[in-house]
Amino acid sequence: MSILVLGGAGYIGSHTVDRLISNGKEDVVVVDSLVTGHKAAVNPNAKFYQGDLADQPFMRKVFKENPDIDAVIHFAAFSLVAESMKKPLKYFDNNTAGMVKLLEVMNEFDVKRIVFSSTAATYGIPEKMPIYEDDPQKPINPYGESKLMMEKIMHWSDEAYGIKFVALRYFNVAGAKPDGTIGEDHGPETHLLPIVLQVAQGKREKLMIFGDDYNTPDGTNVRDYVHPFDLADAHILAVEYLREGKESEAFNLGSSTGFSNLEILKAAREVTGKAIPTEIAGRRGGDPDTLIAASDKARKILGWKPQFDDIHKIIETAWKWHSTHPNGYNDRD
Ligand code: UFG
Numbered sequence: 001m002s003i004l005v006l007g008g009a010g011y012i013g014s015h016t017v018d019r020l021i022s023n024g025k026e027d028v029v030v031v032d033s034l035v036t037g038h039k040a041a042v043n044p045n046a047k048f049y050q051g052d053l054a055d056q057p058f059m060r061k062v063f064k065e066n067p068d069i070d071a072v073i074h075f076a077a078f079s080l081v082a083e084s085m086k087k088p089l090k091y092f093d094n095n096t097a098g099m100v101k102l103l104e105v106m107n108e109f110d111v112k113r114i115v116f117s118s119t120a121a122t123y124g125i126p127e128k129m130p131i132y133e134d135d136p137q138k139p140i141n142p143y144g145e146s147k148l149m150m151e152k153i154m155h156w157s158d159e160a161y162g163i164k165f166v167a168l169r170y171f172n173v174a175g176a177k178p179d180g181t182i183g184e185d186h187g188p189e190t191h192l193l194p195i196v197l198q199v200a201q202g203k204r205e206k207l208m209i210f211g212d213d214y215n216t217p218d219g220t221n222v223r224d225y226v227h228p229f230d231l232a233d234a235h236i237l238a239v240e241y242l243r244e245g246k247e248s249e250a251f252n253l254g255s256s257t258g259f260s261n262l263e264i265l266k267a268a269r270e271v272t273g274k275a276i277p278t279e280i281a282g283r284r285g286g287d288p289d290t291l292i293a294a295s296d297k298a299r300k301i302l303g304w305k306p307q308f309d310d311i312h313k314i315i316e317t318a319w320k321w322h323s324t325h326p327n328g329y330n331d332r333d
Contacts, residue, residue, distance in 0.1 A: 254293025
């Protein structure tokens with residue numbers, strides 16, 4: 001059997017492709033537009049196609065040329081909260097409308113399994129912590145809304161066409177492959193940990209902390225960090241779950257521990273031994289105070305056993321990637 005990985009050149013997609021190839025159990029086909037992904041991040045043993053999943057003639061060609069594909073893992077979405085507040089239609093077009101186009105072609109080719117990157121941002125401002133999968137989903141930014149709509153589209157496509165799905169709601173992803181060969185490279189970078197590490201490297205002057213007046217113990221946002229290695233394993237387990245003929249489900253993926261932005265800064269100073277100059281700035285739009293996952297369901301039902309439960313270890317892997325790749329994959333101007 002073959003697995004089709006959409007967005008397999010992206011940060012989490014490339015880790016999943018790498019894990020699938022190193023498991024050696026099946027062929028891996030990657031589709032990526034390379035708008036945000038990097039060809040160099042894709043394990044060379046995967047079959048690579050450059051293109052957009054919303055381009056139906058292109059996707060038909062991919063399915064035609066790879067008739068063994070029986071499952072799709074879908075990472076190919078835009079994912080920046082702040083950008084989505086300014087450009088909501090970009091998110092509803094690429095993420096939400098793209099999902100409709102994809103499911104139409106999957107249905108044509110009778111591919112009835114999809115594992116999809118959803119997000120903690122679908123919960124909005126949670127009423128209680130930690131967050132469980134059946135808690136209310138009321139997004140406070142267009143990114144989260146676009147992903148919630150994708151979940152709903154999949155639900156109704158399951159009802160009508162029997163396309164089974166697993167929605168994996170990630171919390172904050174951080175870290176790199178422990179050998180330092182693949183990691184996070186966004187242009188422009190907006191995520192906390194890579195920015196902290198770029199300041200440690202001297203590539204940026206200082207870290208701006210967006211808000212210290214939130215309703216949290218130290219006033220900065222609290223997030224739950226999960227390593228892409230562990231996320232990759234969860235996707236592979238989710239494909240197995242669907243292949244066993246089980247029902248569509250949603251699972252949170254997090255570590256169940258929260259770290260404030262200031263705690264991340266402190267841990268990064270410890271790991272890197274650098275001062276990391278910092279300034280407190282105003283709030284960024286769309287940031288909930290705290291997001292912490294209850295991920296017992298993924299552990300119980302998928303048998304997920306995350307290996308990276310220590311924030312220092314997560315930061316060490318990211319630091320190894322950043323120190324050995326100061327310009328990331330070096331494939332952009
Ligand atoms: N932050 C700063 N300074 C920076 C960058 C970020 O203070 O320079 C803060 C943010 O305001 C936030 C925290 O660091 O409080 C984390 O921000 P990130 O941009 O790293 O991540 P987000 O929490 O905004 O979003 C990430 C993913 C989303 C996902 C969400 C789920 O990008 O796709 O986690 O928790 F939905």
